[in-house]
Amino acid sequence: MFGQERFATTNALLGARAAEVGTLIVVHRGTAVGSLVENTPESVVAAVASGGDVVEIDVVASTDGEFFAFHDGNEQRLLGTDTDLRACTAREIRAHRYVHSARPGRPAPVAGLLELLAGVPAGTPVNVDRSWAWWESLLPALDTLGMSDRLLLKCAAAATDRIAVLRAHPVKYPFVPICTTPEEAHRYLEDPELNTVGVELLARDAASPFLDHEVLAGLRARGAMVLVNAEVLTTGRDLFAGHDDERAVLCSPEEGWGPLFDLGVDAIQTDWPWLLRDYRAARERVAVGA
Known part of the structure; x- marks a missing residue:
């Protein structure tokens, strides 16, 4: 089980x-x-x-308080514009199209967040x-979906002002603080007002304490789901x-992803899920054979 018993x-659902x-x-x-295109209903399916x-x-x-599924900073790459969507009204955001996906019969607009979430497969x-800046208004909007067992919310562990908003909200969404030190990773695990289901760990180099088996085992022993990132930004x-997707794809899965499995992490974020799924299955076959 991940998180506190309460x-x-x-x-x-996540634990199962x-x-x-x-x-x-x-x-x-x-x-x-x-x-x-990323961050669209089609990409979820x-x-x-x-x-x-x-x-x-x-x-x-948007500037008038509607939510969309998009990673700011990618407007030029995806939409062909330098306009920051965060400076746009909802109407202006809806007018944009994904340049490499839009075609006659499929206009490919930026997806509304709530509509996207409501359509996620059961x-x-x-x-x-990247939602924490708007939690005051976003959390009540998420409440209307009735998906509290399926939505994991993240923000930096050091962002205490943002975490205070989450702590005060009556619906206790699973929370995953983004951590750069073991102290941050342990800080919220037993907070009675936060449903801290896990921790996202960032490791800059091989000297990071998060590459120590005992450090990760200590977090998992306290019920934390340990999440690490393999995607390359x-x-x-x-x-x-450096244990990442590029090394896994261009060198070998064992070299890129193997150390993450060896550490005993609970979740790996990736841009190559089908290859990671196959590697996970291959490791399971070897373990069973052993």
């Missing part, structure tokens, strides 16, 4: 999925391959079809990222000491 019912498959595959922004157990979706808000948890920032 939140067992809310966290049951982990018990079924082992290491959870978290799909970064959904699966965007071919004509499909594709992520599940590609072997994902959890789907990560990003959030922006039983699939969603890792809601366009900024080049290293998210977990």
Whole structure:
């Protein structure tokens, strides 16, 4: 079971999925391959079809308070504009189209967040990222969906002002603080006003304490789901000491993802869920054979 006993019912879906498959595959922004675009309803369906157990979706808000599934900073790449969607009205956001996906009969607009979440396949948890700036208004909107057992909310562990908003909210959504030190990772695990279901760990290099088996075992012993990132960002920032998708795909899965499994992490976020699913299955076959 992940998280505190008092939140067992809310966290049951995530725990049951982990018990079924082992290491959870978290799909970064959904699966965007071919004509499909990240952070869209289609990418969510594709992520599940590609072997994902959890789907990560990003959030922006319009200037007039509507929420959309989009990762700010990617406007030029995806929409062909330098306009920051966070500076747009909802009407202006809806007028944009994904440039490499829109075609006659399929206009490919930016998806409304609530509509996207409501359409997520049953039983699939969603890792809601980059939403913390708007929690005062977003959390009540999420309440209307009745999905508290399926929505994981994240923010930096150091963002105490944002976490205070989550702590005060009556619906206790599963919370995953983003942590850079073991102290941050342990800070919220037993907070009675937070349903801290797990921790997202960032490791800049091989000297990070998060590459120590005992550090991770200590977190897991306290009921924390340990999530790490294998996706490679366009900024080049290293998210977990070079154990990443590019190394897995261009060198070998054993080299890129193997150390993460060896550490005993509970969830890996990736852009290549189908390959990670196959590697997970191959490791399971070897373990059974042993």
